[in-house]
Amino acid sequence: MSKKINYYFGNYFGAPFEIGLHVCNLYHIFGAGIAKEIKKQYPEAYLADLNTKKGDVTRLGTISIGKVEGEGKLSHIVNLYAMRGLGPAVRQLSYDALIDCLERTIQYFSFAESPFSIGIPYGMGCGLAGGDWKIVEAIIESCFKDYPGIVYVCVRDEDVFKFKNNL
Numbered sequence: 001m002s003k004k005i006n007y008y009f010g011n012y013f014g015a016p017f018e019i020g021l022h023v024c025n026l027y028h029i030f031g032a033g034i035a036k037e038i039k040k041q042y043p044e045a046y047l048a049d050l051n052t053k054k055g056d057v058t059r060l061g062t063i064s065i066g067k068v069e070g071e072g073k074l075s076h077i078v079n080l081y082a083m084r085g086l087g088p089a090v091r092q093l094s095y096d097a098l099i100d101c102l103e104r105t106i107q108y109f110s111f112a113e114s115p116f117s118i119g120i121p122y123g124m125g126c127g128l129a130g131g132d133w134k135i136v137e138a139i140i141e142s143c144f145k146d147y148p149g150i151v152y153v154c155v156r157d158e159d160v161f162k163f164k165n166n167l
Contacts, residue, residue, distance in 0.1 A: 004140075004141050004144045004145055004147070004151055005137070005140060005141060005144075005151055005152075005153050006150055006151065006152050006153070007122075007152070007153050007155055008119075008152045008153070008154045008155065009154075009155050009157075010154070010155075010156070010157070011154075011156065011157075012034065012037075012119065012121050012154040012156055013037070013041055013072075013074070014072065015119050015152055015154045016073060016117065016152070017073060017074065017116075017117040017118055017119030017150070017152050017154075018073050018074060018075050018076070018116040018117050018118075019074075019075070019076050019077075019078060019105070019109060019116045019117070019118045019119065020038075020042075020074055020076070020077045020078065020119045021077075021078045021080055021102075021105065021118060021119065021120050021121075021124070022034050022035055022038060022077070022078075022079065022080065022120075022121060022124060023035075023080050023082045023083060023093065023098070023101075023124050023125040023129055024049060024079040024080060024081050024082075024083065025081075025083040025085070025086055025092070025129075026054070026055050026056060026057065026059055026060070026081060026083065026084075026085075027054055027055055027086060028046075028049055028050055028052075028054050029086070030046050030049070032127070032128055033127050033128060034121045034124075038077055042066060042068045042074075042077050044066035044067060044068045044069070044077070045066035045068065045077035045079060046066070047066060048064040048065055048066035048077075048079060049064055049066075049079050051064065052064050052081075057084070059081045060081055060082065060084065060094055060097040060100075061081065061082070061094075061096070061097040061099075061100030061101055061104075062081050062100070062101070062104065063078050063079060063080055063081065063101050063104050063105055063108070064078075064079045064081075065077070065078050065079070065108070066079070073117070074119075075116075076109075078101075078105050078108075080098065080101035080102070080105070081097065081101065082094050082097040082098040082100075082101050082125060082129075083097075083125070083129050084097075086128075087128075088128055088130060090130065091129070091130035091131060092128070092129045092130055093125040093126070093129035093130055093131035093136075095131070095135060095136075095139060098125060098131075098136065098139055099139055099142075099143060102139070102140070102143040102144070103143060105118075106143065106144070106147055114149075115147065115148040115149030115150075116149055117149050117150040117151075117152065118144070118147070118149060118150070118151045118152065119152045119154055120140060120151065120152065120153050120154065121153075121154055121156070122153050122154060122155040122156065124136060137153075140153070
């Protein structure tokens with residue numbers, strides 16, 4: 001399979017993409033990882049999350065979108081509801097829900113005259129959500145295989161060691 005993913009090394013919020021994705025829980029908690037940073041820098045994404053029903057498991061596989069303001073190319077943050085619950089005791093990431101979320105994201109932004117560039121944080125769904133990056137990466141590759149735009153996985157400085165060990 002040819003690689004669809006382009007790796008970007010540096011700050012997720014300074015990366016050259018227009019649409020930022022991240023995995024969310026169903027409980028309006030943006031308390032750790034990239035979600036915590038998104039809440040601080042782009043409160044519009046958190047407000048989009050607050051406009052959904054807290055704890056509703058029927059939201060698995062759905063998305064909410066915050067249109068963001070600021071400098072740079074970033075115009076939207078997409079909250080991907082792919083975590084079944086909270087806590088590291090068991091894997092909370094649902095791979096099926098992640099696939100549904102990515103497919104919904106592609107469908108939502110397919111209206112554009114020219115395709116948007118997409119940014120995904122390295123290790124998305126693999127921290128507190130307990131996912132396996134090799135599986136998540138394969139899902140990203142599969143979902144975006146026919147996407148005409150650029151797909152970036154952003155490897156932040158603090159994740160470079162983990163990235164190199166996953167090669």
